[in-house]
Amino acid sequence: MITTGTAKSWMENFKELILENKDELTTLDQAIGDGDHGINMARGVQEMDKMLQEKTFETPGALLKAAAMVFISKIGGASGPLYGSALMKIAAEAGDKAELTDQDLLACLDAGKKAVQQRGRAETGEKTMYDVWDPVVSTFRGEETIDWEALKTTAQQAVKSTVDMHAKKGRAAYLGARSVGHTDPGAFSSRLFFEALADAAQKEN
Amino acid sequence: MITTGTAKSWMENFKELILENKDELTTLDQAIGDGDHGINMARGVQEMDKMLQEKTFETPGALLKAAAMVFISKIGGASGPLYGSALMKIAAEAGDKAELTDQDLLACLDAGKKAVQQRGRAETGEKTMYDVWDPVVSTFRGEETIDWEALKTTAQQAVKSTVDMHAKKGRAAYLGARSVGHTDPGAFSSRLFFEALADAAQKEN
Amino acid sequence: MDKVSLVLVSHSKEIADGLKKLLGEMQPEVTIAAAGGEEDGGIGTNAEVIARAVEEVYTEKGTVILFDLGSALLNAELALELAGGKQNVRIADAPMIEGGLAAVVEAGFGSSVEKTAEAAEKAYEMKKIDRS
Amino acid sequence: MDKVSLVLVSHSKEIADGLKKLLGEMQPEVTIAAAGGEEDGGIGTNAEVIARAVEEVYTEKGTVILFDLGSALLNAELALELAGGKQNVRIADAPMIEGGLAAVVEAGFGSSVEKTAEAAEKAYEMKKIDRS
Numbered sequence: 001m002i003t004t005g006t007a008k009s010w011m012e013n014f015k016e017l018i019l020e021n022k023d024e025l026t027t028l029d030q031a032i033g034d035g036d037h038g039i040n041m042a043r044g045v046q047e048m049d050k051m052l053q054e055k056t057f058e059t060p061g062a063l064l065k066a067a068a069m070v071f072i073s074k075i076g077g078a079s080g081p082l083y084g085s086a087l088m089k090i091a092a093e094a095g096d097k098a099e100l101t102d103q104d105l106l107a108c109l110d111a112g113k114k115a116v117q118q119r120g121r122a123e124t125g126e127k128t129m130y131d132v133w134d135p136v137v138s139t140f141r142g143e144e145t146i147d148w149e150a151l152k153t154t155a156q157q158a159v160k161s162t163v164d165m166h167a168k169k170g171r172a173a174y175l176g177a178r179s180v181g182h183t184d185p186g187a188f189s190s191r192l193f194f195e196a197l198a199d200a201a202q203k204e205n
Numbered sequence: 206m207i208t209t210g211t212a213k214s215w216m217e218n219f220k221e222l223i224l225e226n227k228d229e230l231t232t233l234d235q236a237i238g239d240g241d242h243g244i245n246m247a248r249g250v251q252e253m254d255k256m257l258q259e260k261t262f263e264t265p266g267a268l269l270k271a272a273a274m275v276f277i278s279k280i281g282g283a284s285g286p287l288y289g290s291a292l293m294k295i296a297a298e299a300g301d302k303a304e305l306t307d308q309d310l311l312a313c314l315d316a317g318k319k320a321v322q323q324r325g326r327a328e329t330g331e332k333t334m335y336d337v338w339d340p341v342v343s344t345f346r347g348e349e350t351i352d353w354e355a356l357k358t359t360a361q362q363a364v365k366s367t368v369d370m371h372a373k374k375g376r377a378a379y380l381g382a383r384s385v386g387h388t389d390p391g392a393f394s395s396r397l398f399f400e401a402l403a404d405a406a407q408k409e410n
Numbered sequence: 411m412d413k414v415s416l417v418l419v420s421h422s423k424e425i426a427d428g429l430k431k432l433l434g435e436m437q438p439e440v441t442i443a444a445a446g447g448e449e450d451g452g453i454g455t456n457a458e459v460i461a462r463a464v465e466e467v468y469t470e471k472g473t474v475i476l477f478d479l480g481s482a483l484l485n486a487e488l489a490l491e492l493a494g495g496k497q498n499v500r501i502a503d504a505p506m507i508e509g510g511l512a513a514v515v516e517a518g519f520g521s522s523v524e525k526t527a528e529a530a531e532k533a534y535e536m537k538k539i540d541r542s
Numbered sequence: 543m544d545k546v547s548l549v550l551v552s553h554s555k556e557i558a559d560g561l562k563k564l565l566g567e568m569q570p571e572v573t574i575a576a577a578g579g580e581e582d583g584g585i586g587t588n589a590e591v592i593a594r595a596v597e598e599v600y601t602e603k604g605t606v607i608l609f610d611l612g613s614a615l616l617n618a619e620l621a622l623e624l625a626g627g628k629q630n631v632r633i634a635d636a637p638m639i640e641g642g643l644a645a646v647v648e649a650g651f652g653s654s655v656e657k658t659a660e661a662a663e664k665a666y667e668m669k670k671i672d673r674s
């Protein structure tokens with residue numbers, strides 16, 4: 001069950017996890033990108049946190065929509081429009097429900113996954129954050145309740161699966177075959193996104 | 206017979222003619238280029254004139270080489286390296302002769318023509334200054350003395366011939382077939398270059 | 411005669427601003443907006459900056475957007491969604507500088523948005539060094 | 543390991559400087575010189591400015607020059623003559639921004655000047671919008 005409070009914890013946890021892993025994200029993006037993914041995400045979550053402390057929201061959807069706008073307006077890299085679009089569609093799917101069941105939430109995450117796919121023209125195996133969003137959402141879609149530990153494990157394994165992939169989208173695509181052997185930074189931050197959700201949901205119950 | 210004095214008059218005449226026709230050159234370049242040919246050439250000849258007033262030269266070659274360097278360093282458009290390279294090769298061909306016969310001069314102009322061709326990868330009929338350099342030099346090459354009035358007429362006709370050409374080189378090439386019907390600005394300034402020479406040579410004799 | 415306008419989306423404010431000047435020399439009659447850099451001028455793109463640029467040069471005749479690299483495309487498309495289904499706006503798949511030059515010339519002739527975008531996209535096929 | 547260097551020749555000082563920053567983010571280990579604008583910063587190129595840039599990033603491993611449009615090529619070639627037959631300098635026929643990104647990545651791997659120029663030139667074939 002996701003309340004407005006859970007949604008807030010989710011985003012706060014995401015902030016914490018991003019800040020803890022900022023250097024790691026930077027290192028990953030230095031290897032196959034332009035080295036700013038840690039900076040981009042840290043800026044995004046900090047601005048989001050500021051916004052969350054100033055405003056109050058009636059529904060999870062309203063909160064997540066506001067978070068989306070922060071990512072869109074504050075992150076200059078690909079991750080801005082990607083997380084921004086995903087959160088926007090998650091919020092749209094949540095609508096004005098005061099609480100979301102696990103099934104509602106899975107429908108929301110599915111909308112987010114589709115947003116990442118469409119915005120990025122991403123397909124499976126192209127070494128992007130979609131390679132985390134897709135398996136995480138697909139594995140649990142249709143279930144009545146979410147096994148949060150299993151979801152975390154799925155996300156972790158999905159991140160690992162990007163190591164062997166040959167990048168076809170984003171800056172890493174410039175490296176071609178030489179991108180193989182590296183973890184995709186956006187996949188890593190997406191794992192944190194789902195972990196933050198799992199932690200918030202587990203605490204709620 | 207071209208002495209150092211004739212070479213100086215040539216360049217001074219060129220300055221006068223360019224300044225008199227500055228607006229015309231600008232108008233021509235506005236139609237099929239970026240509208241700066243008048244400004245470019247005016248800047249070049251004015252800087253050259255300043256240089257000529259400050260320095261003295263022993264030979265036509267030395268004077269023309271110094272003029273070349275001014276065009277190269279002061280004109281930011283295509284005409285800079287083109288006139289610069291042409292004058293450089295004319296000067297090189299002149300060597301350290303104190304006086305140039307008409308035959309020497311034709312050899313110099315031939316070297317200049319080749320420089321325009323090579324620097325610009327220009328061929329006949331591509332609607333560039335080469336379409337003036339080529340006929341002017343080719344018509345008189347091999348003759349013992351130059352008929353200066355005939356040379357001026359050749360240059361004028363050559364400029365007119367560019368009107369019907371479809372630009373293949375330089376900025377006008379972006380216009381494709383729509384460049385037809387316009388005079389090439391560099392062809393027009395090249396006519397002035399040869400007219401300046403003819404006036405200087407005629408006065409000399 | 412109304413002319414198609416251009417929006418230049420680059421990760422670098424300097425690139426977008428410089429290109430606007432370069433294209434403006436080539437064809438001063440075409441309206442061009444530069445949408446470069448993040449809001450604070452840093453390296454990146456911003457959907458809101460792009461949306462404002464699109465708004466700024468809006469004309470019924472249409473607008474062609476040029477962009478430098480993939481993540482700018484994501485923000486350009488998002489900007490069009492934020493701007494709410496603007497009509498006649500085309501994002502050209504073109505080399506930014508070379509396509510921009512071709513586009514500004516084509517737009518200068520009063521061509522349609524389709525023809526202007528096409529001119530930009532053809533720049534992929536126009537070699538700059540004549541090696542014949 | 544020594545890496546091929548890059549020289550960015552644009553009619554606009556802003557474009558050359560902005561692109562240098564963009565490429566530097568992508569691969570900070572490659573030495574890049576911007577040679578944009580006329581000597582006084584106006585729109586144009588200058589063979590002496592280019593020659594100095596080539597000098598500045600000289601390495602035996604080689605240098606790749608990228609340029610924006612034809613008249614920049616004339617000055618780049620003249621610059622190489624002025625600089626007196628520099629070895630291992632290649633002028634790439636490539637879209638400037640897109641080719642620059644490909645080149646800086648290739649150079650970052652320690653590739654040869656030929657491979658770096660080739661990577662830049664291949665950018666003509668790499669569409670930026672996946673329309674499949």
Ligand SMILES: Nc1ncnc2c1ncn2[C@@H]1O[C@H](COP(=O)(O)OP(=O)(O)O)[C@@H](O)[C@H]1O
Nearest residue numbers: 037077078079120122128129169170185186481
């Ligand atoms: N077209 C795309 N589709 C899906 N994800 C993408 C795409 N392009 C980039 N990404 C994701 O964005 C991440 C990079 O984000 P970031 O470094 O913040 O942006 P940038 O690459 O613009 O610097 C990549 O690791 C990848 O996961």
Ligand SMILES: Nc1ncnc2c1ncn2[C@@H]1O[C@H](COP(=O)(O)OP(=O)(O)O)[C@@H](O)[C@H]1O
Nearest residue numbers: 242282283284325327333334374375390391613
């Ligand atoms: N590749 C070339 N070969 C020969 N002449 C050329 C070439 N490119 C341009 N020109 C000449 O240069 C003239 C334009 O000069 P100018 O306006 O000063 O330079 P830019 O085109 O760089 O603004 C053209 O009219 C043409 O005669």
Ligand SMILES: [Mg+2]
Nearest residue numbers: 033034036037
């Ligand atoms: Mg990055």
Ligand SMILES: [Mg+2]
Nearest residue numbers: 034036077078
């Ligand atoms: Mg970035």
Ligand SMILES: [Mg+2]
Nearest residue numbers: 238239241242
């Ligand atoms: Mg011009």
Ligand SMILES: [Mg+2]
Nearest residue numbers: 239241282283
């Ligand atoms: Mg010019």
